[in-house]
Structures are given as C-alpha cells and as structure tokens.
Ligand SMILES: Nc1ncnc2c1ncn2[C@@H]1O[C@H](COP(=O)(O)OP(=O)(O)O)[C@@H](O)[C@H]1O
C-alpha cells in the first residue's frame with residue numbers, strides 16, 4: 001500500500017499536462033517551488049568526515065551527488081507512523097537508509113482525501129519542517145542520528161537518515177517480556193496492548209541498570225552537545241532514541257520540537273508523562289527541561305513506566321504538577337536512586353534552577369562510567 005502511495009507520488013512529479021484532464025490540477029503555491037529550490041542549494045555532507053565510522057558508507061553515498069533526489073531513494077517498507085511524520089526503510093543510492101516523510105501544511109494540494117485517510121499524520125508548517133531538516137544538517141554529533149539529504153516532493157519534505165534497528169521503547173518492552181517469561185508470569189493487564197514493561201512490584205528493574213545507565217549516558221552526550229549550541233531538544237522519550245546496528249548504540253532522532261533556547265515558547269504538544277513541570281507552570285522549558293526528561297527516561301527504563309503514568313492525560317498532568325515522584329525500583333543502586341529523587345541536584349526536582357546542567361552531569365560517576373561501555377546485549 002505504501003509502495004502504491006509512492007508510485008502515485010512519483011507519477012505526480014511529472015509535468016502538470018500528464019495529470020488526468022478530468023481533474024484539473026490546482027496550482028502549487030509558489031512556496032512549494034522555493035522550498036525545492038532551497039533544498040537543492042543545501043550541501044549536506046560536504047568534505048567533512050562522518051560523525052561515526054558506521055555511517056561512512058551513507059556519508060560517501062551522499063557525497064556522490066550534489067543533492068538528494070526522490071529517485072535516489074528506493075522504499076522497501078514503512079517502519080513507523082509518528083505524530084508528525086512517517087518513516088520508511090529502504091536504500092539511498094544503494095546504501096541502507098531511512099526516509100522520514102513530513103507532510104507540509106498548505107502544500108499538499110493534489111490529494112484532498114489524504115487528510116481524512118486513516119492514520120494519516122498531521123501536516124506541518126513548511127518553516128517548521130525545514131527547521132528540523134536544517135538543524136539535523138548542521139549537527140555533526142555521534143550521538144545524534146546522521147542525516148545526509150533532504151528533498152521536497154508533492155507537498156512533502158523527505159529527509160534521508162541513517163537506519164536504526166529499533167527504538168528504546170521497543171527495547172524496554174522486550175526487556176519487560178523477557179522478565180515476564182523468566183518469572184513465568186504474563187505481563188500485567190494494565191500494560192496490554194501497549195506493554196510498557198513489567199511493573200516493578202518485586203523491586204527489580206525492567207531494563208538492567210547498567211544498560212539503562214548506558215542509554216541515558218549516551219543521550220546525555222547528545223543533550224550536552226545540543227545545549228552547548230543553545231538548542232533545547234524538548235521531546236525526549238524512548239520512542240525518540242534509536243538504536244543502531246545489531247547490538248544497538250543509541251542516537252537521538254526526531255528534532256521536530258527542538259528549538260533555539262532564545263525562542264520564547266516551545267510548540268504545543270509533546271508527551272504529557274514527559275512534560276517538565278515548568279512547561280505546565282510557565283508554558284516554557286529550557287535546557288533544564290531536557291535534563292528533567294532524561295530523568296523521566298531513565299526512570300521509565302528502570303521501572304517499566306514513567307513516574308507519572310495515570311489513567312488520563314489530566315491525571316498525568318496533575319501528578320507532574322505535584323512533582324510526586326515514587327521511588328525507583330528497590331534494586332537500583334544508591335547513586336541512581338539519588339539521581340532520580342525529586343530533590344535538589346536530582347534530575348526530577350520540579351525547580352529547574354536546582355537541576356544539574358547536562359555538561360556537569362557528564363562528570364557524575366554514574367554517567368562517566370556508563371557512557372563508554374560496549375552497547376548491552378538486547379533481548380529478542
Ligand atoms: N532513522 C530511523 N531509522 C529507523 N527508525 C526510525 C528512524 N527515525 C525514526 N524512526 C522510527 O520512526 C518513529 C517516528 O519517527 P520520528 O522522527 O520520531 O517522527 P515523529 O516526529 O512523527 O515522532 C520513531 O519513534 C522511530 O521508531
């Protein structure tokens with residue numbers, strides 16, 4: 001079905017005269033052309049070395065041509081539908097890669113039925129989609145997904161990314177299933193059909209602590225890199241951390257909500273369980289909000305659910321606002337438990353000024369020791 005969608009789209013790339021005469025083509029807004037022209041002038045991987053050795057083949061493929069085009073990417077399958085985009089697996093100039101599709105608001109003029117199609121993702125203002133692509137292009141960080149090209153087509157923007165094997169949410173669920181199987185118990189009913197992982201009533205962790213700390217430590221590297229550049233990430237959660245290769249080194253993906261910290265307001269939306277309290281209070285969260293989200297992420301990996309998991313969005317937000325963080329699983333080390341306590345210098349304190357900065361956190365032994373570990377084995 002997705003292939004079909006792309007075939008239709010490629011056919012539409014031809015001149016307007018090739019469209020069926022029974023359905024007159026609506027004119028594309030001028031900005032559609034300017035976006036295409038703009039993207040063609042972007043250089044992606046220039047002469048700079050790749051940010052990681054494992055991305056060298058994709059990097060070299062991007063350097064073969066001046067800019068990415070639709071025909072450079074062969075789609076194999078759809079990987080995911082996110083809130084604002086759709087992600088495909090395929091090959092870019094013969095190298096395995098992922099393609100993120102973002103539908104542009106106001107430019108998808110030739111498919112009036114799209115918006116009503118089941119599961120069709122929301123359209124994004126062109127400036128926002130371009131901002132995400134521009135930011136990814138400017139980042140050369142080994143802990144951020146590598147992006148090597150971008151093109152516009154039929155009112156969409158497509159970004160060519162290195163291919164991840166799964167995201168951290170899937171990893172957490174896999175650990176939850178393994179624990180349930182080892183204990184001979186079915187996962188609790190409350191975690192079906194979205195098995196968040198096994199609830200830690202027995203005091204054990206879902207993701208083993210060394211693995212959870214490794215993932216958090218690598219994400220912290222990405223956050224420190226972004227904060228140094230005055231970028232707030234703004235949307236940390238397990239779905240936005242991708243694992244690469246068979247063992248799984250993590251990288252941060254999805255920069256849809258990232259913004260310059262000097263921009264006054266983040267975009268509305270985001271995951272309620274990950275909302276920093278200051279976002280609810282003041283409508284804005286800076287780099288300290290990312291540090292808080294790192295705390296929620298680490299907590300969720302260890303405990304199987306965030307500290308604020310509740311039956312409705314309103315209840316979740318009430319828990320966040322109250323800052324009532326339950327203790328992490330009893331099996332956690334004292335260092336990790338201290339990190340996750342909602343007290344001064346912990347990640348989850350509700351006062352942003354009391355949270356440590358990402359750069360300072362890198363020196364905490366718990367992260368300094370974890371970040372250079374080999375990626376942990378993954379459960380099936
Ligand atoms: N480069 C990639 N390789 C493999 N899977 C990816 C890649 N990028 C994203 N994904 C998957 O697609 C999902 C949605 O992508 P994301 O960039 O987070 O879009 P959205 O803004 O819609 O949330 C992610 O949660 C992840 O599971």
Ligand SMILES: [Mg+2]
Pocket residue numbers: 082083239240254
């Ligand atoms: Mg996402």
